[in-house]
Amino acid sequence: MFDTLESRIIIDYEIWVRSDLHIGGHDSGAPGAVDMGVMKDVDGYPFVPGSSLKGVLRSEMERLLNGLGKHVCSPDPDKLCKAGEECTVCLLFGGREVAGSIRVRDAYTDSRRTLIRDGVRIDRKTRKAAGGAYYTMEVVPKGTKFKGRITIENPKLGECRYAKLGALLGTVRFFNATSKSLGGGVSRGFGEVLIVPRLIREITADDYLEGRYEGRELVSLIERDDLGEILERGELPMSPDDAVDRFIGDWKGYVEAMEDGGKEP
Numbered sequence: 001m002f003d004t005l006e007s008r009i010i011i012d013y014e015i016w017v018r019s020d021l022h023i024g025g026h027d028s029g030a031p032g033a034v035d036m037g038v039m040k041d042v043d044g045y046p047f048v049p050g051s052s053l054k055g056v057l058r059s060e061m062e063r064l065l066n067g068l069g070k071h072v073c074s075p076d077p078d079k080l081c082k083a084g085e086e087c088t089v090c091l092l093f094g095g096r097e098v099a100g101s102i103r104v105r106d107a108y109t110d111s112r113r114t115l116i117r118d119g120v121r122i123d124r125k126t127r128k129a130a131g132g133a134y135y136t137m138e139v140v141p142k143g144t145k146f147k148g149r150i151t152i153e154n155p156k157l158g159e160c161r162y163a164k165l166g167a168l169l170g171t172v173r174f175f176n177a178t179s180k181s182l183g184g185g186v187s188r189g190f191g192e193v194l195i196v197p198r199l200i201r202e203i204t205a206d207d208y209l210e211g212r213y214e215g216r217e218l219v220s221l222i223e224r225d226d227l228g229e230i231l232e233r234g235e236l237p238m239s240p241d242d243a244v245d246r247f248i249g250d251w252k253g254y255v256e257a258m259e260d261g262g263k264e265p
């Protein structure tokens with residue numbers, strides 16, 4: 001179904017770390033090493049795997065659509081939609097036999113700085129510290145910014161021109177206003193983040209043919225001093241100022257056309 005490229009949306013995004021973030025990597029096992037390390041690339045820079053962010057966005061969208069009484073499958077591999085009967089979430093994020101339209105690349109930071117936090121393992125039965133079970137957890141400190149890229153193949157759904165882009169932006173706004181959570185230790189106050197789309201471009205098949213690989217800008221984030229507070233309220237100030245609402249309007253139009261509990265329109 002994605003044999004033909006009509007256009008591709010490119011979103012340059014950032015993740016703003018608002019409280020210490022722990023996304024676990026492989027434990028080194030070396031003596032004296034931290035018990036729970038964070039994911040790092042070969043040069044020792046922490047990063048946010050695209051799959052982590054994609055998983056969070058997928059489950060937020062499931063919650064939203066379930067809340068509207070629309071059918072979506074469970075990401076549990078046994079419960080994914082059958083091939084040929086994919087729900088909207090499978091079409092966007094991938095299903096049993098469809099790749100999905102949304103690709104999320106890893107997000108990187110230009111700082112290697114991490115901190116070590118102490119923790120206590122709690123015995124599940126006694127609710128007390130398990131004997132001598134102190135551990136250390138590595139975190140990326142509050143204030144770190146990661147940069148990454150999301151692409152969407154063919155943003156159209158049904159007759160709604162930018163429905164997939166609207167779906168993504170609507171989900172980002174919902175995430176920023178509500179959950180804000182990424183990675184481990186969330187119950188300890190870790191992993192509060194904001195997802196910040198900076199620049200959104202569209203490249204059509206014609207652009208490729210003509211060598212315009214940058215495509216054309218659709219919207220860009222408006223810089224302002226209180227941006228963090230604005231984003232936390234679920235707002236997304238982008239220029240031109242009616243564009244985000246238009247994209248999300250396309251998504252709403254598509255969702256409203258879905259049968260309750262049922263099929264794609």
Ligand SMILES: [Zn+2]
Pocket residue numbers: 072073074080081086087088089090091095
């Ligand atoms: Zn599905």
